[in-house]
Amino acid sequence: LNTLAEGKEVVVSRGELVEIGGSFRIPDVMRKGQAILREVGSTNRTRLSDYEEAIGPQTALLLKVHTSNYRIVGFTAQVPLPELVRLGKRRGLPVMLDQGSGNLLDLAPRGVKDESPAQSLLAQGADLVTFSGDKLLGGPQAGILAGRSDLIERIRKNPLSRALRVDKITYAALEGTLQAYVTGRAEEEVPVLRMLAETAESLKARARRCSDRVRELSAGRVVAEILPGSSLVGGGAAPLEELPTWLLAVGCRDKSANDLEEALRRRRPPVIARIQDDRLVMDLRTVPIDQEEELAQAAAALGEARATR
Missing domain, CATH: 3.40.640.10 (Type I PLP-dependent aspartate aminotransferase-like (Major domain))
Structure with missing residues (x-):
């Protein structure tokens, strides 16, 4: 100018x-x-x-x-x-x-x-x-x-x-x-x-694999399932576009979604999840394949964390 x-x-x-x-x-x-x-x-x-x-x-x-x-x-x-x-x-x-x-x-x-x-x-x-x-x-x-x-x-x-x-x-x-x-x-x-290009079918398979691993590592103390969802592009581009995805949803019987979100956020390294319909969910689109095991371990550890509320 x-x-x-x-x-x-x-x-x-x-x-x-x-x-x-x-x-x-x-x-x-x-x-x-x-x-x-x-x-x-x-x-x-x-x-x-x-x-x-x-x-x-x-x-x-x-x-x-x-x-x-x-x-x-x-x-x-x-x-x-x-x-x-x-x-x-x-x-x-x-x-x-x-x-x-x-x-x-x-x-x-x-x-x-x-x-x-x-x-x-x-x-x-x-x-x-x-x-x-x-x-x-x-x-x-x-x-x-x-x-x-x-x-x-x-x-x-x-x-x-x-x-x-x-x-x-x-x-x-x-x-x-x-x-x-x-x-x-x-x-x-x-x-x-790579995130934008990954298909919903691939994400569904990864989310299912991760949920199975969370249940295995937590010995059933953490409830893990997969849900259909959407990914927002964000980052200063395509503000209205939503891409179909599959979410990993985790929960514990005696802990709220807020408790679980805070526990993940306080980990080192932190895990940033989101709460949707009062459930803690993670979009596998944003997780590199080589970090899946680390994510599963973090989610499984929620069964051991104490509630803060």
Whole structure:
């Protein structure tokens, strides 16, 4: 923003003035970049004509922000990226899209919709795409810029770029993560993608195996069974998507779900479970296979823990 629109206007839909983690908001980021925010449309509906009517002598950039951590539903309208790109070309303005989630794969077959890969957005004509190095990409926390080489070079020469550059450890971690994509092994090697890719059938088999192990280790003192459930993607992406899963539910006759949750949380290392319908449940989607035995032992030990309430 500072490179492309310092002292000039950036046009963005009012419905895309997002706030991300840490209470950072688009208007505040814009102000720090010394760009002038030009809001168009309304919270729930923005048309192409809203952008076109806002363009003037001071306009430097058209900005589209993917609402990766929330959704506006109902009576809504937003401008598809290709239409905004055509407007930008007609008026000689670059189009920048903040994708946010860092997704690089087509996740629709996995049940995650409306999270277009960054490559797809560039193919649709966006001049710049910004996204996170973590979240769905699965690497270290970082901000990534992709797009037209001439714009990237201008941004690289901004003095702020030197001050804000990441360190070598971040580059190394990012390179290691991206290598998994290059070799086609991202869904096996990147934890978040491995979780998203695991099928309900696989999770059911793992949950059953874990429940059998809990009953065996606890000599029947802990009741363990499996239940159908859903996994939320979270992490700043796909806020409404739920993936089918199978849950490990555990209980003890003389202890409440709150007692059991606290006992697991106080372990070293802690086990973070959740309470659903007054039952303590754990989603095997979030548990690596090589940690199943450790989880079973922790759950079995609940039969020995004292109630705190």
